[in-house]
Amino acid sequence: MARRSDARQRSGPSMADVAALAGVSAQTVSRVSMGLDNVAPPTREKVLAAMGQLGYAPNGAARALRYGSFGTIGMIAHRLARTGESRTVEAVVEAARARGYTVTLVDLESPSPGDVSAAVARLSHQAIDGLVIVRAEIATPETLALPRRLPVVVSDSRFVGHHPAVGADQTGGVRLAVQHLLDLGHRTVHHLAGPADSGPAQLRVEAWRATLAEAGRPVPAVAEGDWTAAAGYQIGHRLAADPDVTAVLCANDETATGVLHAFHEAGRRVPDDVSVVGFDGILLAEHLLPPLTTVAQDFDEIGRRLVDLLLRQVRDGEDLTGAHEEVPTRLVVRASTAPPR
Incomplete structure (x- = not known):
């Protein structure tokens, strides 16, 4: 008996131990560990508390053999310091957690098709049920090598028709911003864009040009620019030296922060002399001086939809190849925009 007890202690707590401590059935513990929805919230909390108290961790390999699922989502991102990427990653992690899944993240050094494909290969050999690609950047459906049977969802509209995709309405957001400035009476709108290798940046450039035309x-x-406040500050000084510049649409809110700084140093008052609009809707934007008009993206909704599309493939086996969901953006008008003098 002593040997059997010692072996059990070394192997760790079992599902039966958790069930006994929580006062529920082993089947209920299994449902909670799988992230299934058919467990009452108070019961789920008791089970999770028992798991924590005992130090119980579900066996991923055993779960996969029994249920065909590892309970883990792979995710590939690039440049997590950028607002769009970091907010989307955070939203995916939260949405996955709510559905009972953990996330394994690979942060790429470069967005080249080879690096993205290599990261996919590494993740696909690990215990993951599906893959979220936050942004493939310069990769295309033709250059990105993905395992055929691996469920995939991409936060990039260029993959529509090849993989399920979710993204913000970049075009609609830019049109709202440009039209807002034109309606205020500005003759035209200058644009400080993101980098040329960014899909969202190029979508915004195209929408800006089309709206003006x-x-x-x-x-x-x-x-x-390159999405940074430093680039906004540097280019902002050049824009401030041009008296014809009365309205500027910035690639994102960080870039707009640098532009505001440059205009202040150059003696160009915002919004009296020049109006400035950002993009993303970060929390800091409303606390700038002046508070920044911006196009807000709903990153939480983007994350929820990415996870939903992925799990519909993982759990239900749906073929969502052509699925494309576009999350609306909205213009938040604050004190950084006004009619030209």
């Missing part, structure tokens, strides 16, 4: 307004030369 459709309105019969001059289309200035685009200024290319």
